[in-house]
Structure formats: C-alpha cells, structure tokens
Amino acid sequence: MRIGELAERTGTSRRLLRYYEEQGLIVAARGPNGYRDYAEASVDRVLQVRGLLDAGLPTRIIKQILPCLDQPRAIYFPDATPEMIATLEAERDRMTRRAECLLRNRDAIAEYLDAVREYDGVASA
Numbered sequence: 001m002r003i004g005e006l007a008e009r010t011g012t013s014r015r016l017l018r019y020y021e022e023q024g025l026i027v028a029a030r031g032p033n034g035y036r037d038y039a040e041a042s043v044d045r046v047l048q049v050r051g052l053l054d055a056g057l058p059t060r061i062i063k064q065i066l067p068c069l070d071q072p073r074a075i076y077f078p079d080a081t082p083e084m085i086a087t088l089e090a091e092r093d094r095m096t097r098r099a100e101c102l103l104r105n106r107d108a109i110a111e112y113l114d115a116v117r118e119y120d121g122v123a124s125a
Helices: 003-010 014-022 041-054 059-068 082-124
Strands: 069-071
Touching: 003 014, 003 041, 014 041, 041 059, 059 082
Parallel strands: none
Antiparallel strands: none
16 A cells, blocks of 8 residues: 555554654555555554554664564564563553553543533532
C-alpha cells in the first residue's frame, strides 16, 4: 500500500510515517517509480509504535524492542540485556505513576461534574 493509504488507515500523518521510517520503526519497499510500498503488516506496526509513543516510550527504546515483537501486543525478549530490562522497568514504573495521576485527575473531574449536576438539579428546582 502507498503512504497515503497507510496514513489514512492508521490516522497518522505522512510526515510522521516518513519519520518512523527514518528512525527504523517501519520499513517500506520502493517501487520502480521511487514510491514507498508498505506491507499490510505495517498497519499493525504503526498502531503499535503509536501506542508505545503514547505510553511515553521514546523512539530509541521502541526501536530496540520492535525486532522482538512477534505480533501486535505480544512482546518477547529472547536475549534481553540487563540494561534493557532496567530501562524497561524504569519506563514501566514511570507509566504506572502517570496512569495513577491520570486516574486521580479523571476521578476529580467526575466528582466535580457530579457536584455541578447535583447543584444544577437543586438550583433548577
């Protein structure tokens, strides 16, 4: 598939797809005309890269773990180094703290909305 179709199917800009390719996160074959040609599996790979980026992992770590990915959301480390494990543990712990903060903020907003709705119900009566 061409870059435009991959961009549309993944909700990712063409510019970002070219960046992912430059960083070695995705691979495209080149047609005789020089156009990029992506395999069907690129859709899952881009979604996986985006998910890892959204989770806060930097591209340098994503690039290191991508070769270990067997299929979307299944990660294997047959020969992980102690440094890689320590880095991933630190990233996991950072994501956990971020998730806990997001949950606290979500709960605070929900409580605020409940209070506003209750107040509006009382004020309207």
